[in-house]
Amino acid sequence: MSTPQPPMPQTAAPNWQAAPGSSYPSYTSPIPVVRTHLGHALASEWTKIRSVRSTMWTLGVFVLLVVGIGLSVAALIAGNASEGSLSKENPLSFGFFGLLLGSMCIITLGVLTTASEYGTGMIRTTVTACPSRGRVLVAKSIVFFAVAFVVTLGSALLVALADVSMLDAREPSGQEWLKGTLGISLYMALLGLLSLVVGSIIRHSAGAITIMIGVLLAPLVIALFMFSESLQDLQQALFEYSIPNQLSVFYSQSLSNSGPSGWDPLWIMLGVTAAAFAGAYALLEKRDV
């Protein structure tokens, strides 16, 4: 009979005597021991963010939205505007619509950077490899912020150049150039960073994305339905401090004349993100993973 024997234990006599008594032979690894630091965590997080498809998808859709809508709006306006009607306009401001929609992609990627680790169980591997949890959060933040900033800046710059060349509008000032490209990109990257931090607090992708979309849209939508006279001040504040309006401030075309102006939105977002970051940091140290 040639039935294959299952490779089952033939260990009839396990070698119990192998256990050493009091002298412990210690193992020494040939692998050099390295004191880990933030640089290692950064390299690790960079590998993580570039090696999952969701990064490519969210950023791909983001570029498509920002550049696609930006160029379409520019072409549409260039084709339909009557002679001289745009002469007082800041041409960069037409990049606003694409970025407003694109912000959803940045939010999604930000949340996924942290929350997806909880969904998959990866977080336990991550924290085992780097027990300094704060370092993990800092590394994730730096890598994500850099990626989001560079991609937004590239897209916004492309749309800005197209707007200036295609539209028969006035020449934007240096300050307007700075706000419409660098400023808006920093703002978008911060919005994404806030999402990352919220993802770390909520530890659930869908939940955190819902919260962030709510933060993005709810103030504006709620304000729309505040018909009562007594709520007018609140309505005004909700309009002015809603994220879409803060975005438009970078193109100096706020929905109202009061409220944040100049570089204010950037400082507001910086403050909110810093506070959320501190909370996430404390929670991360305290909670079990």
Next chain:
Amino acid sequence: MSRFSVGGMIELEGLTKRYGEKVAVNNLTFTVRPGIVTGFLGPNGAGKSTTMRMILGLDHPTAGQVRIDGKRYDQLKDPLTYIGALLEAKAWHGGRSAFNHLLCLAQSNGIATRRVREVLETVGLTAVAKKKTKGFSMGMGQRLGIAGALLGDPRILMFDEPVNGLDPEGIHWIRNLMKSLAAQGRTVFVSSHLMSEMALTADHLVVIGQGRLLADTSMADFIERNSRSYVRIRTPQRELLLDVLHTTGITAVEAGDEALEVDGSKAEQIGELAARHGVVLHELSPQQASLEEAFMQLTAESVEYHAHADALPSEQQELRRQQQQWGSEWRRS
């Protein structure tokens, strides 16, 4: 705490973890030593995984402490080259390839990329290194987890239920791997709920039940103490036989189902006695209690999820039911 200069000791002292009312780990004190495979045995829900998570600093203990060569896990500057762990299966992002998963781990501890290829080779996943891990079978997932544990060539290795989902060939492989790692002088700490598995691999045994320490003994001692041999006897003339045995100084106990049991290997002696006194025997069989039975006896009091609770007195049943409810709540949260 540690007075030993050698590396690779895991020391638990009064380690306790509470989840609300439920005590998952209750005042555990024991030491895991290098050079041997230490089996960590307990029924499902006994607190094995929670204990391992606390060793790795993933869960914070409610009380007590755990030290690795005198340090808390989060004080280790080179965690992966010090201690490697296989926790639960599939603790990674399914969209990432096996290679990239190990690469990001390696980078976080400054381990060379070359080492990633080495461990993939060791666990036999080289062919699927570039494939997304979400398509991996349970056995492949287990191998990837083991690759992650071996990545830093650490002096301490912890495996939580490593044979789960492995085929016989894989089980054989992991057994030999653990033994050879221990033979190199490393500390190997492996959990299981199967006594038979531990009997084949472990040199030392730590048994817990409902979070409490039930035994901390060498495997040889455990076997010696627990593999009780006895003789099972059935006879239609039980009063006569009992008298005969009594006069010879042999104690027989009732074993239910009309049978008697006598401790030790006295089958021949009893057979001869019965023949001499003309006692009819229907059965005279030498028996050996298995390690599995010994383990079940040891943990019987503390098994959390009984398959049949109907044999228990009602008071105890009520208690069990409560415990089960706590357990399920804890799982859900």
